Amino acid sequence: MTERATTLGVAVIGTGRMGADHVRRIHEVTSGARVTAVVDVDAERAKAVAARVDGCTAYTDPAAAMAAADVEAVLIASPGPAHEATLLAAFERDLPVLCEKPLTPDAASALRVLEAELRLGHRRVQVGFMRRYDPEYVKLKALLTTGQLGRPLMVHNRHRNAASPPFFTSTMLISDSVAHEADATRWLLGHEITAVTVLRPTPSANAPDGLRDPQFVVFETDGGALSDVEIFVNCGFGYQVQAEVVCERGTARIGDGHALVTNMAGRWGGTIAQDFTERFETAYDQEVQTWVDATRRGEVTGPSVWDGYAAAAVCEAGVRALEDGGRVEVELVERPALYA
Numbered sequence: 072m073t074e075r076a077t078t079l080g081v082a083v084i085g086t087g088r089m090g091a092d093h094v095r096r097i098h099e100v101t102s103g104a105r106v107t108a109v110v111d112v113d114a115e116r117a118k119a120v121a122a123r124v125d126g127c128t129a130y131t132d133p134a135a136a137m138a139a140a141d142v143e144a145v146l147i148a149s150p151g152p153a154h155e156a157t158l159l160a161a162f163e164r165d166l167p168v169l170c171e172k173p174l175t176p177d178a179a180s181a182l183r184v185l186e187a188e189l190r191l192g193h194r195r196v197q198v199g200f201m202r203r204y205d206p207e208y209v210k211l212k213a214l215l216t217t218g219q220l221g222r223p224l225m226v227h228n229r230h231r232n233a234a235s236p237p238f239f240t241s242t243m244l245i246s247d248s249v250a251h252e253a254d255a256t257r258w259l260l261g262h263e264i265t266a267v268t269v270l271r272p273t274p275s276a277n278a279p280d281g282l283r284d285p286q287f288v289v290f291e292t293d294g295g296a297l298s299d300v301e302i303f304v305n306c307g308f309g310y311q312v313q314a315e316v317v318c319e320r321g322t323a324r325i326g327d328g329h330a331l332v333t334n335m336a337g338r339w340g341g342t343i344a345q346d347f348t349e350r351f352e353t354a355y356d357q358e359v360q361t362w363v364d365a366t367r368r369g370e371v372t373g374p375s376v377w378d379g380y381a382a383a384a385v386c387e388a389g390v391r392a393l394e395d396g397g398r399v400e401v402e403l404v405e406r407p408a409l410y411a
């Protein structure tokens with residue numbers, strides 16, 4: 072394919088925390104793209120974000136933005152329940168899409184999106200599982216791929232937030248947070264997750280009333296591996312994402328934050344990121360740049376609609392395991408050839 076000569080006109084749909092940050096990113100960091108439209112059901116918010124970028128028009132209706140002549144690609148950053156309708160509208164115009172995670176909030180709606188993309192006959196969507204672009208995760212994946220460590224047996228994941236937002240519920244620890252480990256586990260190991268168990272210690276006294284925080288999640292995979300996740304969203308001290316893969320001939324671990332170690336006054340130590348925008352800044356930059364570059368080449372790369380569907384199915388099983396206790400099997404349709 073030949074690289075397009077002009078910059079890619081992008082509509083950013085949803086201008087909340089992530090959407091506004093992606094607008095800034097495309098405007099200031101990404102090369103080869105410009106934000107030509109922003110969309111939000113909150114008209115004032117859309118106007119305020121559009122005002123930061125020359126030549127950017129504010130809309131309240133995603134379909135109206137997608138119909139504009141200067142919109143050639145779509146970045147979806149509205150809340151998960153709004154993704155399906157926007158994805159289907161983008162498919163009608165055959166527009167390339169970067170869709171924030173989750174693809175959709177449940178497996179049935181994710182499957183409808185998958186079936187719609189199959190009807191198009193080609194991939195159109197990169198799903199926003201940005202850990203695949205984080206330099207530490209990329210190194211870990213590359214090491215596992217060499218086979219030097221042997222077969223992966225277990226993954227130990229820790230996912231901690233300083234504090235959860237007021238709207239956070241016990242099931243969101245799975246569907247919003249552990250969704251990232253569902254994808255990271257599938258991607259690192261190249262396995263599908265077949266069953267989920269959720270164990271629930273007595274909640275932390277620092278968690279809001281009624282929130283089951285922390286939780287301990289165990290994934291089983293079709294390659295015979297186990298992947299456990301400590302999810303703790305009110306740990307108080309910062310934002311930490313760590314992963315250790317235990318293989319037959321060694322282990323590999325990321326996320327210790329050892330980039331800067333200080334020695335001072337009888338102590339040694341470093342700093343802990345306070346939120347995901349800080350910890351994964353490079354990952355978000357790489358994710359968006361990769362999407363723009365691939366789109367300009369006429370290609371689609373990265374996490375696919377299949378990956379979004381599989382993660383949704385894992386999270387659905389996880390939510391049932393949390394609510395009912397016990398082990399819940401993950402139900403997946405057969406993987407279509409488009410996603411081989």
Ligand SMILES: NC(=O)c1ccc[n+]([C@@H]2O[C@H](COP(=O)([O-])OP(=O)(O)OC[C@H]3O[C@@H](n4cnc5c(N)ncnc54)[C@H](O)[C@@H]3O)[C@@H](O)[C@H]2O)c1
Nearest residue numbers: 085086087088089090111112113148149151153171172173
């Ligand atoms: N990859 C990550 O690490 C990461 C981190 C945070 C959030 N996210 C994802 O990004 C998405 C947005 O999250 P957020 O934290 O920015 O939420 P947010 O609530 O801050 O912003 C959402 C915005 O979308 C607007 N909106 C709602 N329905 C809409 C619709 N139908 N069309 C257009 N706009 C609509 C809202 O008015 C709001 O301005 C979610 O899918 C979330 O899961 C991903």
